[in-house]
Amino acid sequence: MKLRDIRDKTAIAGVGNTPFGALYKKRDPRRNAYTLGLEAFENALEDSGLRKEDIDGVIMSRIPSYSKMCVMAGIKNPRLTNVLEAEGRMSGIALQYAAMAVYTGMANVVACIYGNDGWSAGATYGSEPQMIDSYNSPFGMTSPGASLALMWQRHMHEYGTTAEDLGVLAISQRKFASMNLNAVMRTPLTMDQYMKSRYICYPLRIYDYCLINDGGVCLIVTSAERAKDCKKRPVYIMATGQAANHTPYYHAPDYGWNAMKLVADQVYTMAGVGPGEIDCAQIYDNFLPTVMLSLEGYGFCPKGESGRWIRGGRIELGGELPVNTSGGHCSESYMQGWALHAEAVRQLRGECGDRQVKDCEIVQYICSSPICSSHILRR
Amino acid sequence: MTQYTKPLPTPDDFDKPYWTALKKHELRMQKCVDCGEIWFPPTPVCPACLSHNHEWIKLSGKGKIWSWVFFHQLYFPSFSDEIPYNVVAVKLDEGPLMTSNMVECKNEDIRCDMRVEVFFDDVTDLVTLPKFRPDGSAKPGS
Numbered sequence: 267m268k269l270r271d272i273r274d275k276t277a278i279a280g281v282g283n284t285p286f287g288a289l290y291k292k293r294d295p296r297r298n299a300y301t302l303g304l305e306a307f308e309n310a311l312e313d314s315g316l317r318k319e320d321i322d323g324v325i326m327s328r329i330p331s332y333s334k335m336c337v338m339a340g341i342k343n344p345r346l347t348n349v350l351e352a353e354g355r356m357s358g359i360a361l362q363y364a365a366m367a368v369y370t371g372m373a374n375v376v377a378c379i380y381g382n383d384g385w386s387a388g389a390t391y392g393s394e395p396q397m398i399d400s401y402n403s404p405f406g407m408t409s410p411g412a413s414l415a416l417m418w419q420r421h422m423h424e425y426g427t428t429a430e431d432l433g434v435l436a437i438s439q440r441k442f443a444s445m446n447l448n449a450v451m452r453t454p455l456t457m458d459q460y461m462k463s464r465y466i467c468y469p470l471r472i473y474d475y476c477l478i479n480d481g482g483v484c485l486i487v488t489s490a491e492r493a494k495d496c497k498k499r500p501v502y503i504m505a506t507g508q509a510a511n512h513t514p515y516y517h518a519p520d521y522g523w524n525a526m527k528l529v530a531d532q533v534y535t536m537a538g539v540g541p542g543e544i545d546c547a548q549i550y551d552n553f554l555p556t557v558m559l560s561l562e563g564y565g566f567c568p569k570g571e572s573g574r575w576i577r578g579g580r581i582e583l584g585g586e587l588p589v590n591t592s593g594g595h596c597s598e599s600y601m602q603g604w605a606l607h608a609e610a611v612r613q614l615r616g617e618c619g620d621r622q623v624k625d626c627e628i629v630q631y632i633c634s635s636p637i638c639s640s641h642i643l644r645r
Numbered sequence: 646m647t648q649y650t651k652p653l654p655t656p657d658d659f660d661k662p663y664w665t666a667l668k669k670h671e672l673r674m675q676k677c678v679d680c681g682e683i684w685f686p687p688t689p690v691c692p693a694c695l696s697h698n699h700e701w702i703k704l705s706g707k708g709k710i711w712s713w714v715f716f717h718q719l720y721f722p723s724f725s726d727e728i729p730y731n732v733v734a735v736k737l738d739e740g741p742l743m744t745s746n747m748v749e750c751k752n753e754d755i756r757c758d759m760r761v762e763v764f765f766d767d768v769t770d771l772v773t774l775p776k777f778r779p780d781g782s783a784k785p786g787s
């Protein structure tokens with residue numbers, strides 16, 4: 267069956283989140299995925315101008331029980347209910363599923379809800395007993411960060427990229443975060459500080475790793491028609507797509523590019539635009555090499571060229587392609603792609619204050635992980 | 646002898662032959678009788694053609710380092726004395742990629758694409774782990 271033309275048929279009508287920087291100041295054991303998700307849901311509802319009774323679909327992630335969440339939010343009989351794994355790759359998938367549900371009429375207004383209490387709960391992302399396996403743990407191998415370290419080491423070997431290249435990206439994202447009152451890490455970073463920072467898994471340093479912090483995000487998706495009657499201007503979903511990269515390890519010798527190519531072909535065709543027409547990009551940065559591999563995988567620059575390409579202000583405010591304008595996961599907040607979606611919406615609405623990209627009309631979201639996903643959104 | 650405290654494999658029904666072979670200092674992996682696919686980690690059927698007919702063939706134990714890292718962050722307390730320790734991803738000559746450690750080689754001498762050979766590390770009475778060392782470093786008679 268041919269892929270249907272869903273371009274501009276659905277829209278994001280509301281976004282909401284919790285504070286990030288303020289919550290990072292102090293751990294609080296009473297905070298959990300439900301309370302954080304609920305607060306984000308209330309804020310998204312308020313932002314959209316919709317009523318709770320309008321919600322007839324819910325898709326959540328990192329929230330253990332959909333039933334408990336819906337009871338707390340008073341969503342009694344939604345026509346669509348699902349909970350996705352607590353993985354960052356699921357944020358883009360949640361939006362894709364919501365758009366499909368709205369497009370087919372299986373639901374009219376879908377709330378996508380995410381809550382993350384990793385900071386208060388003491389998440390370590392690598393030391394958990396359930397991560398022990400026979401083929402990696404006996405050698406001390408663990409955590410997706412180490413897999414990205416393996417891929418970046420290989421990339422440097424094959425293409426001559428460098429540690430400083432990641433530094434350029436880290437500094438740029440931190441600069442954006444300094445213009446974001448809600449960001450967790452707002453103090454500007456210098457190359458000297460970056461290069462002297464400690465290694466987590468060589469060749470990656472602490473600044474190449476995402477933060478661990480608490481927060482919640484909610485996105486409300488409805489039809490383009492209905493979104494026009496909501497409080498804020500609609501953000502239309504021009505295109506969305508995913509392609510998985512199911513391999514035995516988190517690292518893959520092809521850098522995930524085969525899957526990225528499938529997604530890129532789908533979203534650029536569906537949207538009718540190419541990389542050159544994207545005004546700003548929100549690119550999943552669980553670890554900074556993921557951004558570099560994505561820039562190359564989606565054709566913003568040739569393979570192996572990302573290190574040179576991002577220099578000279580190209581990815582900063584006023585540059586050709588501002589990247590991760592909120593500060594991303596490494597400086598704003600590790601909301602596993604969810605806050606990057608919120609930032610995309612706010613950039614398109616012109617709500618980003620000091621860090622607002624001028625004349626921002628088209629934004630691309632990209633997440634490159636064992637399931638690659640992307641959307642192209644417009645105002 | 647001090648007790649071995651690092652994580653150990655937990656063999657299951659279908660990967661037991663892999664661990665049993667290592668104990669005998671052989672690196673064996675599954676090869677599909679029908680289509681010739683060699684794959685790792687072990688799974689019940691051939692992932693290429695879903696055939697149930699496979700044999701555990703003995704591999705050359707040779708390959709090259711696809712990539713490598715050093716762990717500075719401590720995730721497993723049992724590795725605390727070795728930080729920073731190396732982890733390598735070895736591309737075997739027969740195709741599969743496997744995670745391991747380099748031994749008989751200084752961390753700073755590890756390189757991408759360097760030729761390596763398997764080294765059977767009897768870490769406990771019951772478990773042998775496949776580690777790697779620079780190719781050709783086996784001493785005569787060992």
Ligand SMILES: [Zn+2]
Binds near residue numbers: 677680691693
């Ligand atoms: Zn086969």
